[in-house]
Amino acid sequence: MSTLAFLLTQGVNALSQAALLFFLGVGLTLIFGIMRIVNFAHGTLYMLGAFIGYSLVRYTGSYWLALLMAPLAVGAIGTAFELGILRWLYRRDAHAFLMVTFGLALVTGEAVRLIWGSDALQVPPPAVLSGVVFLLDEPFPVYRLFLIGFGIVVAIVIWQLLERTRLGLLIRATSQNAEMVHALGIDVQLVRSGVFGIGCGLAALGGVLAAPLVTAAHGMAATAVIDAFVIVIIGGMGSFLGSLIGALLVAFVQVFGNYYLPDFALAFMYLVMLLVLVVRPGGLLGKEA
């Protein structure tokens, strides 16, 4: 394998991993930005997305439908959760949210076990994405290239949504000063419900996209929430661009670190986080803590 082929291979590996990490991180950071709460159930909703995706692929035969419907379903669950439970807790301190979202994680995890059983389930990528393309005599799975492309598209869509639309304006305004937005006659509660739903939906989207790589499995939830936290902390709590940079940074350090120093595979992500926190305690693009 030539050096160029090696770099290209590892680049694709890192970028595809970054795309998955980005879906996880961006949902968490959106929710934090606007609600100042850490959603402990994020990893479990990511897993739930994968399992719902499995059922949709299994019963409709269409991966594309799963990619659309699973995030919508989980987004709806998230919104309902915000409306039914979180909404009544905003006057309490942050501990209440920790407990309640942690509770949601436990309940969802057990529900998945009851509905789908405890074995890992196969979610094959659609036929059009299951081949390889050869570049410099090396095979590149089409599915990984698709993940990269899809990641870029979703990043642009979210960015445009935040910058160009009225909803984006409201989200940004609410994250800066919720009371002022409220005083201007905007229903802040509605914005919160919507953003919580969108954040949960993005986690589920990540889950459906990860499923062909790792199968739909209960183990997805355990590390996903930690990965998402690390990315959000690196990028800065509440920063959209920060979560993108955080995902890229972690993915590249992880992929190249695993290659050269596999014994430290578990440490790289945390080393990056540590380094960032020493230099910029609020995260790369966060407000200074």
Next chain:
Amino acid sequence: MQTKSHPSRRGILTGAGAALAAPYLWTSAQAQAAGTIKVGMPLALTGPLGSVGQQQKRGAEFYTKLQNAKGGWLGKKIELLIEDTAGNPAACVRKAQEMVERQDCRLFTGITLSSEALAIVPKLAEWNAIFISSDNGDGRLTAESFVPNFFRANTSGPMGTRAVSLYLKDAPYKSFYALGLDYAWGHNSVQVFENELKRLGKDFVGKVFAPTGTKDYSTYVTKIRQSGADGVYLVLAGDDNNAFLAQAGQYQLASKMAILSEQLELTAMRAVGDACLGIIASARYAFTIDNPKNKEFVELWKQEHGGQVPDQFEGEQWQCQRVFEAGINKAGGIEADKLRVALEDLAIDDIKGNVHMRKCDHQGVQQGFIFKAAKKDGYSHPVPEIIATLPAERTTPPCNKMTYDD
């Protein structure tokens, strides 16, 4: 003159002590009244190896249901004490300790990870308990870490690896790379494989270990491809195995080199589908093993589980319970001293053929099986097709060893 009567300090302490002890006295009295034999199973039901723990649970529950219908052991019902350790050795020791102290449990099995088993075995003498392993692979459990109250009914990691290397002797592949999980079992099996290959005169070109719970295996696939080896040997299980096989399938790794594995479960075959086709692995147990006892077992299992066939660790757990059964019947009780003597040199003929619990290191001497993941009519996923059966004396290492002399 003192007229008020105060309760004495001693009286209060005795009362408090009795109140604290009451629940324990009650449970142990209840257990004796009910007359059950308790089998402790601190299992990894969740975590990266949760699928293995779930299989052990199903295997033990199925056996217990059938056996209790026949009257249990020595006329007493079998009661399984199942707790989740999430694969954490410290949690495993704590849960096992609680089973001993609060429920007077003296029999253990189903401890999922070798790292957990290695943490448990030093405690067995103090607990006066017997632990029969149904899945622990690490060779040290019957070698340098051996304790008299430990028995291994299952095929160990070195035995599985040995079966693969015996198979490789005549196979056309010359050089190998190895990928193992970064804990006791992975390191132990990769080491045995490396030694075996060298003795076969083949090249061992490198190895890498991945932490359990790794999600992205692309870098490992890159390393394996770069090694230029004819084959890669895998010592993976659970979620890691699924993730690796799914991703290696997408990189079409099988078209570049042979993929061999110490073990491959049906759950993994279902989860990754055609991505595992062609993989050659040693089977600790496979539902396709051809003997009358196994056929009968598979039929009973299918009736109970809606047509599903038993998986590797479900079969291994069944065999382990059968070893318990034979040992307890022979001993006429479950006291560790009696049961240990009864289990030594005990032999049973069951779903994997003959198993002889040899006295010297308490390893169950048994046949090895090599299979290929292949398509079969009537199954929506690949199934293990047995391609070689290796005699017990060739796959079992010499006493107290995890290396082979020939």
